[in-house]
Amino acid sequence: MTEENKKVDEIVEILKNQNMFFILSHVDPDGDAIGSLLALSLGLLRIGKHVWPFIHKPLRLPYVGLDADKILRLELPKVLDEYVCVALDCTSENRLGEVSKHLHSFKKVINIDHHKTNTLFGHVNWVDPEASCVGEMLFWILKGLGIPFDKDMWGNIYYAIQTDTGGFRFDNTSKRALAIAHCLVEEGVVPWEVFSKTSNARKVEAFKLLCEGIKQLEFYNGGSVCLVVFFKEDFEGCHAELEDSEDMIELFRELHGVQVMVLAREIRAGRFKFSLRSKAGLDVSQIALRYGGGGHRSAAGFELAGDWEEIKTEVIQGLLAQMGDGVH
Amino acid sequence: MTEENKKVDEIVEILKNQNMFFILSHVDPDGDAIGSLLALSLGLLRIGKHVWPFIHKPLRLPYVGLDADKILRLELPKVLDEYVCVALDCTSENRLGEVSKHLHSFKKVINIDHHKTNTLFGHVNWVDPEASCVGEMLFWILKGLGIPFDKDMWGNIYYAIQTDTGGFRFDNTSKRALAIAHCLVEEGVVPWEVFSKTSNARKVEAFKLLCEGIKQLEFYNGGSVCLVVFFKEDFEGCHAELEDSEDMIELFRELHGVQVMVLAREIRAGRFKFSLRSKAGLDVSQIALRYGGGGHRSAAGFELAGDWEEIKTEVIQGLLAQMGDGVH
Structure with missing residues (x-):
């Protein structure tokens, strides 16, 4: 069993055993941050967890097209210590915005990131610089949780990978990333459906x-x-x-x-x-x-x-x- | 055996049995046109054929970065009747530019395209509107020819598919296209190497x-x-x-x-x-x-x-x- 597999198993166990999750990604989010936040939130909701998907500001173009406002929350929960915090794509506490001040208040902090400069600020840290994006890492977490196929959830993973690799073109485009993308489409994700929602990109x-x-x-x-x-x-x-x-x-x-x-x-x-x-x-x-x-x-x-x-x-x-x- | 497979076999047989090929794609070429033209030309050169890869005008940005000028030719051969003409990504004769006037002079015309409006102007016509692009169709032709892995050749197929699907985002992004992209990267294509040559896209x-x-x-x-x-x-x-x-x-x-x-x-x-x-x-x-x-x-x-x-x-x-x- 590799170190990566161990981390996936450790995080999957926590997600299974806990019930309340505060999930966020970094300020000024990009496609990986938004896609990852939505995919994990939808996945945990699907298996009956209480989820608080936090976003620092209302979504901007093109992300507003993702129809995510329904589940995203702009305010913090009143009591934080009942929540496990999952930070996605955040290199350091700085990237958590106002949440960084409250990090010590959470029951536990899980830090999932692919930046090699990550400061390991969580109680559990899974940092994989070989991953094209955090969406790719969450693919394994969501698979580990055994959630049945869900078009929205997997669509957000596709969105994360496609945007962070610059359309499978940048230097993080690995065969691993393409294998996952292929698998997602084989399971039923329709890329065009995902992207037609976000094609109104610029004012x-x-x-x-x-x-x-x-x-x-x-x-x-x-x-x-x-x-x-x-x-x-x-x-x-x-x-x-x-x-x-x-x-x-x-x-x-x-x-x-x-x-x-x-x-x-x-x-x-x-x-x-x-x-x-x-x-x-x-x-x-x-x-x-x-x-x-x-x-x-x-x-x-x-x-x-x-x-x-x-x-x-x-x-x-x-x-x-x-x-x-x-x-x- | 499907109709598609039959067409692949028929074209592979011609490519194997003939020796001189005039290859072109449409005027004002896009990534699929250039990538397909280069991939087929490199493949046929690799198995010892005489190839005349024709281009209507010198390559423009970003395609000039593909280093293809070495093999591309701007003029027509003196005698056309010794050549089998392979037209790639051309909906109709109009799209062949000046070559359309000489189409009857070739020994044979093979028309490989993915536009459903194709006018079937060749002696052999393989039109597959389900294909994301012509690059995808050539993947099967090159596989059929049994050419060993060639980074340049396969890199051009990846380029054709990636550009014509808008980075695996447009409505022609199929699981078939992603499976081929994954296969190409598994065989050794490095997308970043392909695209770093064409990243100087705009003056x-x-x-x-x-x-x-x-x-x-x-x-x-x-x-x-x-x-x-x-x-x-x-x-x-x-x-x-x-x-x-x-x-x-x-x-x-x-x-x-x-x-x-x-x-x-x-x-x-x-x-x-x-x-x-x-x-x-x-x-x-x-x-x-x-x-x-x-x-x-x-x-x-x-x-x-x-x-x-x-x-x-x-x-x-x-x-x-x-x-x-x-x-x-």
């Missing part, structure tokens, strides 16, 4: 914001590093919300010749949220770690406060130094 | 053109129909080429609330190329057929010449009438 305001970004592209290192920043005025000028720019870096990363893409967004006056994407193998999680952030080799993020020009110079210099070191 | 000029489109969005039917047109001046103003707008409709189709997306591009003075995408189940291939075009239920295209305002009104009216008829 016109988000497209307008995108144009602002395109006007302001800055290139460094002969064009291999590209930076876009959205200030508060940009959002206001386009009537766009912060969330409208959530996946925009994936578009910019397609820019010809760009090896490292940096997207910065002013989330509060003078505080910037950085997202980094690397195509050339440069490990951008190293930069993110330096500033208290985290992520993967090719996708990472962090926050920094201060004067924009100073912050920008520092981040770009750091990137160029790392590229010059031949760390890629 | 800055293409992004600028995108902004022009966003400025000029026209909505009809309460926002459910959206139209963008790029005139020749738009391309010139952004220093963009027609090919820079090739996949742009996939971005516009993500617009919130839009059920049918229409992208028109002026390809010559007063001649417009229309691309249609439908999310709501409306069969846009019906509109395309009316104007001599073709395609699928949710993705189709055609060309029209004339005064822009008149053409536009006609196409939009046709769409609205079809939507009103409840044909969706």
